[in-house]
Amino acid sequence: MKTYSRPMAGWWRRNPYYLWYMLREASCIFITAYALVLLAGLARLAQGEAAFQAWLESLSGPGSLAFHAAALILVLYHAWTWFKVMPKTLPFIRFGGRRVPDAAIVSIGVASAAAASTALFVAIGWFGLWSVQ
Amino acid sequence: MSYERVLALVHSGFGKLALLAVISLFLFHGCHRMYHCLHDFGIHVGAGLKALFHGFAAAGTAAAACLLLLIG
C-alpha cells in the first residue's frame, strides 16, 4: 500500500503546547551553565582572595546580570513544570478513602518548594552571607 | 558575599556538601536533559554522545570535589 509520510522537521514550532515543552527542555541549558558559574566561583575561591574578588565583580556586569535573571526565570519555570508533571509519575494516592486529586499534589509540591526556598534564604541570611556591600 | 564568609562556608562540612550537591546535581540533570533534547531536534543520538554529556557532568563533579578538598 502506497502511503505518504509527512516530515517532522520544525514540529515543535507548529503548536504552542510544543513550544512550552521545548522551553522546559531548553531551561536545562541554563541550569548547566549556572552550575558551571558556581564551579568557576569555587575555582576562584581556591585561588585566593584577589581572584575571588575579581570573579565577584564580574558577576555584577550587565551580561552576567542578564544571564542570572534569565536563569532565575527559567529555573522557576523548570520547577513549576516539574511539579505540574509530578502527579503523573506517582501511583494513585488515597487519603480517607478518596483519591487525592492531581491539583492537590501539585499545590503541595509547589508549597513545599517555596517553604524550603524561604528557609534557605533565612539560613543564608543568618550565616551572614547575605551582604549589601 | 565576601571572601572570608564564603571561605568559612566552604570550610564547613555542610557547605561542602551543599555546594557539591548543587553543582553535581545541576550538571547531571542539565546534561541528561540536553542529551534527550538532541533527539527532539532530530539529531541522531547514540552511546558516544551519551558518554560525552554524562562524562562532562561527571568531570564537572570531579572538578568540584577536587576543588573542595583543595580548599580544605
Next chain:
Amino acid sequence: MTQKTISIECLRYSPETDSEPRTRTYEVPFNDEMSVLEGLQYIKDHLDGSLTFRWSCRMAICGSCGSMVNGVPVLSCETFLRNYYPGKIRVEPLNHLPIVRDLAVDQTDFLGKLESVKPYLISKNIPQNKTYLQTPEQMDEYYQYSQCINCLLCYAACPQYGLNSSFTGPAALALLHRYNADSRDEGKAERMEVVNAEDGVWGCTLVGYCSEVCPKAVDPARAINQNKIESTKDYFLRFLKK
C-alpha cells in the same frame, strides 16, 4: 436571510496520482449545530464525492473520526464549526501516521503495537465459580485506562512517536498498564519486556500532550510514567528473581 458559509480547507492525497499531498478549500453552508464531521459529509455529498475520511458513530465513542483541525488532534464528530466560524478551518489527517488517502491514515503500526502488549487478562488462577471479586477501589486503579477507544489522537499528539515510529506509544502503553493494574491479571511479567525496551516506556519524555488531547481522559502520560518506576525496580531487582 443569506446562508452563512464557512471555508473548510482539506488536505487531499491520491496515491494513484499524487507524489505529495495538496489542499482544496470548500465553502460549506454553516449553522451553529454542525460538527466538523458534518461539514466533511456535506462536502462529500454535495461538493466533492472523492473526499475520503473515516467516521461511524457520530458520538465520540467509536474512535474512527480522528483528524487534525487547525493543527490540533480532535474527533471531528465532537468538534464544532461554530468555534472556528467565521475563520477558516484546516482539516488534515492525524499527524505522525502515514496517509493512505485524503484524511485516512494507516493504523497498521498501532495494531501491531496493540497486539504486542497482550491486551487481555492473563490469569492462571481462574476462580472455581468462574467469577472474580473486585472492590470498587481495585477497579478504580485501572478503570480510566480501560476507556481508550483507540482513536489514535494521542499518537498524533506525541512528538516522540513522530520522531521514532518504533516507540510503542501512548495508547498501547496505557492499555498495557490497564491490564497490569487490574487485580484479576497475573501477566505483568510477560509484559515487562515491552515496558523495559528503549522504545517502551523509556521512549517517553513526558511531553504530556497525549493526555491533553485524549477525548476519554485516559491519561496515557500517567500510565507510561507509572511504568517507568516499575521498569526501574525491575532493572535493579532482577537479580533477586530466579
